Amino acid sequence: MEIYNSLSRKKETFEPLHEGRAGIYVCGPTVYGDPHLGHARSAITFDILARYFRHKGYKVRYVRNITDVGHLENDADAGEDKIAKKARLEALEPMEVAQYYTNRYHDCMRLLNVLPPSIEPHASGHIIEQIEMVKKIIAHGFAYETNGSVYFDVEKYNHTHAYGKLSGRILDDMQTSARDLDGQRDKRHPADFALWKKAAPEHIMRWASPWSDGFPGWHLECSAMSTKYLGEQFDIHGGGLDLIFPHHECEIAQSVAAQGCEAARYWMHNNMITLNGQKMGKSLGNFITLDEMFAGSHNLLAQAYSPMTVRFFMLQAHYRSPLDFSNEALQAAEKGMKRLFEAIQTLHKITPAGGGEDPTVEGFIQKTYAALDDDLNTPIAVAHLFDAVRFVNAVNDGKDTLTATGKAKLQQLFDGVLTDTLGIASEQQQTGNTAILHGLMNMTLEARNLAKANKDWAASDKIRQQLSDLGITVKDTKDGTVWSLE
Amino acid sequence: MEIYNSLSRKKETFEPLHEGRAGIYVCGPTVYGDPHLGHARSAITFDILARYFRHKGYKVRYVRNITDVGHLENDADAGEDKIAKKARLEALEPMEVAQYYTNRYHDCMRLLNVLPPSIEPHASGHIIEQIEMVKKIIAHGFAYETNGSVYFDVEKYNHTHAYGKLSGRILDDMQTSARDLDGQRDKRHPADFALWKKAAPEHIMRWASPWSDGFPGWHLECSAMSTKYLGEQFDIHGGGLDLIFPHHECEIAQSVAAQGCEAARYWMHNNMITLNGQKMGKSLGNFITLDEMFAGSHNLLAQAYSPMTVRFFMLQAHYRSPLDFSNEALQAAEKGMKRLFEAIQTLHKITPAGGGEDPTVEGFIQKTYAALDDDLNTPIAVAHLFDAVRFVNAVNDGKDTLTATGKAKLQQLFDGVLTDTLGIASEQQQTGNTAILHGLMNMTLEARNLAKANKDWAASDKIRQQLSDLGITVKDTKDGTVWSLE
Numbered sequence: 001m002e003i004y005n006s007l008s009r010k011k012e013t014f015e016p017l018h019e020g021r022a023g024i025y026v027c028g029p030t031v032y033g034d035p036h037l038g039h040a041r042s043a044i045t046f047d048i049l050a051r052y053f054r055h056k057g058y059k060v061r062y063v064r065n066i067t068d069v070g071h072l073e074n075d076a077d078a079g080e081d082k083i084a085k086k087a088r089l090e091a092l093e094p095m096e097v098a099q100y101y102t103n104r105y106h107d108c109m110r111l112l113n114v115l116p117p118s119i120e121p122h123a124s125g126h127i128i129e130q131i132e133m134v135k136k137i138i139a140h141g142f143a144y145e146t147n148g149s150v151y152f153d154v155e156k157y158n159h160t161h162a163y164g165k166l167s168g169r170i171l172d173d174m175q176t177s178a179r180d181l182d183g184q185r186d187k188r189h190p191a192d193f194a195l196w197k198k199a200a201p202e203h204i205m206r207w208a209s210p211w212s213d214g215f216p217g218w219h220l221e222c223s224a225m226s227t228k229y230l231g232e233q234f235d236i237h238g239g240g241l242d243l244i245f246p247h248h249e250c251e252i253a254q255s256v257a258a259q260g261c262e263a264a265r266y267w268m269h270n271n272m273i274t275l276n277g278q279k280m281g282k283s284l285g286n287f288i289t290l291d292e293m294f295a296g297s298h299n300l301l302a303q304a305y306s307p308m309t310v311r312f313f314m315l316q317a318h319y320r321s322p323l324d325f326s327n328e329a330l331q332a333a334e335k336g337m338k339r340l341f342e343a344i345q346t347l348h349k350i351t352p353a354g355g356g357e358d359p360t361v362e363g364f365i366q367k368t369y370a371a372l373d374d375d376l377n378t379p380i381a382v383a384h385l386f387d388a389v390r391f392v393n394a395v396n397d398g399k400d401t402l403t404a405t406g407k408a409k410l411q412q413l414f415d416g417v418l419t420d421t422l423g424i425a426s427e428q429q430q431t432g433n434t435a436i437l438h439g440l441m442n443m444t445l446e447a448r449n450l451a452k453a454n455k456d457w458a459a460s461d462k463i464r465q466q467l468s469d470l471g472i473t474v475k476d477t478k479d480g481t482v483w484s485l486e
Numbered sequence: 487m488e489i490y491n492s493l494s495r496k497k498e499t500f501e502p503l504h505e506g507r508a509g510i511y512v513c514g515p516t517v518y519g520d521p522h523l524g525h526a527r528s529a530i531t532f533d534i535l536a537r538y539f540r541h542k543g544y545k546v547r548y549v550r551n552i553t554d555v556g557h558l559e560n561d562a563d564a565g566e567d568k569i570a571k572k573a574r575l576e577a578l579e580p581m582e583v584a585q586y587y588t589n590r591y592h593d594c595m596r597l598l599n600v601l602p603p604s605i606e607p608h609a610s611g612h613i614i615e616q617i618e619m620v621k622k623i624i625a626h627g628f629a630y631e632t633n634g635s636v637y638f639d640v641e642k643y644n645h646t647h648a649y650g651k652l653s654g655r656i657l658d659d660m661q662t663s664a665r666d667l668d669g670q671r672d673k674r675h676p677a678d679f680a681l682w683k684k685a686a687p688e689h690i691m692r693w694a695s696p697w698s699d700g701f702p703g704w705h706l707e708c709s710a711m712s713t714k715y716l717g718e719q720f721d722i723h724g725g726g727l728d729l730i731f732p733h734h735e736c737e738i739a740q741s742v743a744a745q746g747c748e749a750a751r752y753w754m755h756n757n758m759i760t761l762n763g764q765k766m767g768k769s770l771g772n773f774i775t776l777d778e779m780f781a782g783s784h785n786l787l788a789q790a791y792s793p794m795t796v797r798f799f800m801l802q803a804h805y806r807s808p809l810d811f812s813n814e815a816l817q818a819a820e821k822g823m824k825r826l827f828e829a830i831q832t833l834h835k836i837t838p839a840g841g842g843e844d845p846t847v848e849g850f851i852q853k854t855y856a857a858l859d860d861d862l863n864t865p866i867a868v869a870h871l872f873d874a875v876r877f878v879n880a881v882n883d884g885k886d887t888l889t890a891t892g893k894a895k896l897q898q899l900f901d902g903v904l905t906d907t908l909g910i911a912s913e914q915q916q917t918g919n920t921a922i923l924h925g926l927m928n929m930t931l932e933a934r935n936l937a938k939a940n941k942d943w944a945a946s947d948k949i950r951q952q953l954s955d956l957g958i959t960v961k962d963t964k965d966g967t968v969w970s971l972e
Binding site for chain 2: 132470
C-alpha cells in the first residue's frame with residue numbers, strides 16, 4: 001500500500017514497524033464547541049484508514065485524543081479571593097462543558113458510522129506524562145523556564161535539527177510574522193512555543209508542576225499521549241492539513257528533543273472543506289455543524305442530509321483534495337448512494353449463468369483495491385463500484401452475464417469495500433426495526449401486486465403514492481418489485 | 487423530598503447545600519469486564535434520581551466515574567528487562583482494554599435510556615489530584631509510608647473519629663477477620679488500607695509519585711474526583727450496597743482526614759440483584775451480562791428482553807429492596823409496560839367531557855409525586871400510573887368521564903413521570919424510523935378495514951396474522967384500531 005507522507009512530500013510504500021501491526025495516532029476534537037463538517041472529514045478519513053488496515057488483516061491500535069484542556073476563565077473582575085470562595089457547584093466547571101461536547105461529538109460520530117478508536121485519551125488525564133516530557137526536554141537542553149512557564153528553545157533546536165521540515169517553513173521567515181502575544185516577552189525567540197504555562201489567576205483549569213500551577217502547552221499532549229500508547233516510534237500520525245503548522249511541526253521537535261528520534265514515520269493530512277467555494281468560518285456565516293447538516297436547519301441547506309449521505313459525499317473526493325459542499329453535490333451523492341444500494345439488492349436476485357471465475361468481476365476487484373492501495377483513493381474506488389453497478393444492471397436486463405463465482409465475489413466486494421472499509425451502511429442496516437420494516441413492506445407490495453393482478457389500477461397507484469409520501473420509492477423490474485428509502 | 491440516608495439509617499428531608507442545585511456523585515463501573523445487571527440497577531437508580539431533581543427544577547451536576555486503573559500484569563516470567571524491551575504496540579495496553587469495556591458500558595447505558603452524567607471522570611486521569619490528597623492526609627498525620635506504599639492509619643483515625651460509622655462496623659471486630667494478603671506485613675494495623683501502592687515489576691499501569699512508581703489505592707479516586715468536581719462538601723453520594731464497606735467507609739475517612747469534614751451529606755445505596763432467588767455470581771453460572779439479556783442468549787433466559795423491559799422491571803422494586811430476576815417477572819413487566827403504552831395511545835383519542843379540574847386525575851398526580859418524593863418509591867409511583875391506566879380504559883369504555891383539563895394533566899403526568907423521570911420510552915420513541923413505521927401501519931390497517939368493510943374476512947384475518955408474525959398486535963376498539971409492538 002502506498003501512502004502520501006507529508007514529511008517526504010511523496011507517496012511511499014507503507015512498511016509497518018512491527019509485522020502485521022499498525023499504530024496510528026490522529027488529532028481529535030477540541031471539545032469546547034459543536035462538531036462540524038471539518039471534524040467529520042478528519043474522523044471519516046482516518047476511520048477508513050483504520051478500517052482498511054483491519055480489512056487487510058493488520059492488528060490496528062488507533063489512538064484519537066480528546067483535547068479537553070480548555071482555556072475557560074472565571075470573571076477576573078471578581079478578584080481571586082472571591083473566586084476561590086465561590087462554591088464548586090456554583091462555579092463554571094470546564095469538565096462539564098467538555099463532557100457535554102464530547103458526548104455530542106460521540107453522538108455525531110456514531111451517526112456517521114465512525115468506529116470508536118482503540119484508545120481515546122484525554123489531555124487533562126495525562127498531565128503527569130506531559131510534565132515528565134517537559135522535564136526530559138529541559139534536561140536535554142531544549143527548553144527553558146521563565147516566570148513559571150517553560151518554553152521550547154526553537155532557535156537552539158534548529159542549530160542541530162530542522163525545525164520546519166514538515167511544513168517547509170524557514171525559521172528566519174517566522175520571526176517577522178510573530179506577533180507580540182501573551183507571553184512573548186518571556187520568550188527568548190518569537191518562534192519559541194510554550195510547553196508549560198503558568199496560569200493567570202482567572203484561569204480555571206490548572207495543575208501543580210515543578211514550575212508553577214498551570215497547564216500544558218497545546219502541542220505537548222499529542223507527543224506525550226502518542227508515546228504512551230504507541231511507543232517512542234510508531235507508524236502513522238494523522239490530522240487535518242491546518243495542523244501541520246505549528247502543531248505537528250512542534251510535535252516533531254518535542255519528540256526529537258525528548259527522546260532523540262522522531263516519533264511518527266508517516267504523516268498523513270486530510271484537506272479542508274469549503275462551502276459553495278468559500279472557506280468555512282463562523283465569521284462568514286457559513287459554519288455548518290453536523291447537527292444542522294443532519295436536520296437541514298441552516299439557511300445554506302436546501303434539505304436535511306442523512307449522516308450516510310454526508311459520509312458518502314466525503315468519499316467522493318480524495319482526502320488530500322479540498323472538498324466543496326453544495327446542495328447540488330450532496331443531492332447527487334444521495335442519489336448515487338441509492339443507486340448503489342439498489343444494485344446490491346438487484347445482485348441478490350440475479351440468477352447466475354454457469355460457474356467459474358468472472359473476468360469482468362475480477363477486473364472490478366483488482367481496480368477497486370488498487371485504488372484503495374494508492375493512498376486511499378476513495379473516489380476512484382467508488383467509481384469502480386459504480387462500474388460494477390452498471391454491470392449488475394446490465395446483467396439484470398439480460399444484456400450481460402455473471403457466473404456464480406462472480407456473483408459471490410461481487411457481493412464480497414460490496415461487503416468488504418463499501419460496508420466494511422468505506423463504512424457505508426444503508427438506512428435499513430442502521431436501524432433496529434429492519435425486520436418489521438421489511439415485513440410491512442412485503443405485505444404492502446403484496447397488496448399492490450394483488451391490486452395490479454385484479455387490474456385495480458386506482459388501488460395500486462394509491463399504494464405507490466402513499467409509499468412515495470413516506471419517502472419510499474418502488475421500482476418494478478422483471479424480477480419483481482424493488483423498494484428503497486429515499 | 488425525603489431521602490433515606492445510609493449514614494443516619496433513616497429518611498431525611500433533602501436540603502440542598504446550595505439553593506436550587508444538587509451535586510451528586512455515584513460510583514461507576516470498573517471497565518475490565520462486560521456490563522451486567524448490577525451495573526444497570528445502579529445506573530438506572532441514580533439516573534432516575536438525577537432526572538427527578540431536574541424535573542423538580544434543580545440544576546444538577548451529576549458525576550459518575552470510570553474506574554480504569556486496572557491491575558493487569560505482564561508475564562512476570564519474562565523478566566523485567568524483556569518486558570521493558572518489548573515494543574509498546576505489541577504489549578498489552580490496559581487502556582485499550584478499558585476503552586473497549588467503557589464503550590460497551592456506554593452502549594448498554596444508551597439502550598437502557600440512562601442519560602450520560604454531567605461529568606464522567608476517569609481514575610487514571612486524576613492521578614495528580616489523588617497524589618495531592620495523599621500528601622494532605624500524610625500532613626495531617628493520618629497516613630504513613632512503608633516501602634514505597636502509603637497506608638491510611640485507621641487505628642489512629644479511629645481514636646478521634648468514628649471509622650465504621652457508615653457500615654456500622656466496629657474496628658475491634660475487623661482485626662480478627664483480616665487476612666494476610668499482599669502488603670499486610672507493611673501495615674501497622676490489619677484494617678489499614680492503601681492510599682498508594684508501589685507497583686510490582688509486572689504491574690503495567692504505574693505513575694511517578696513522591697513515594698514510588700505505583701498506583702493509587704482504589705478508595706482514593708472517588709474522594710479525589712468528587713472533591714474536584716463537586717467541592718469539599720456536596721449533597722449526595724450514591725452507589726451499590728456492596729460498596730458501603732470498605733469503599734464508602736474509607737472514602738469518609740479519607741475526606742475527614744484530608745479536609746477536616748465529611749464530603750457527602752446523604753449516602754444512598756441501591757440494593758442487589760438476585761436471579762431466581764440466588765445471588766448472581768460468575769462461579770454460580772447465573773451471571774448475566776446486559777448483552778445476553780437483550781439478546782436472550784443465556785440458558786436461564788426464556789427469551790430476549792428489551793432494554794426498556796429491563797428498565798421498567800427494575801422500577802417495580804424500590805431501589806433499597808433486593809430485586810429478583812425471573813422470566814415470569816420479566817414477562818409480566820413486558821406486558822405491563824405494553825398496557826401503559828396502549829393506555830397513553832387510548833388517552834390521545836379520548837374526547838373529554840366538559841372542562842374544569844378532574845378530581846380523579848388530581849388524585850393520581852398527587853399520589854404519584856408523593857411516592858417519588860418518598861425516597862424515590864418507584865413501585866408505588868408505577869402502581870398509581872396503572873390506576874390511571876385503568877381509569878383511562880374505563881373512560882374509553884364509557885364507564886367513567888374525563889374533563890379536558892383532566893386529559894391534559896393526565897398526559898402531562900405520563901410525560902413528566904413515565905417518560906422524563908422514569909425514562910421509559912416506547913420502542914417507537916426510541917427508533918429513528920418512527921414516521922415510516924407509523925405510515926406503513928396506517929396503510930396496512932386501512933387495507934384491513936377496507937377488507938372488513940367488504941366482508942372479506944379471509945383478507946382481514948390474513949393481515950392480522952401477518953402483523954402478528956412480525957410481533958405487532960392489533961386491537962379493535964370502538965374508537966378505531968390500536969396497534970403495538972410486542
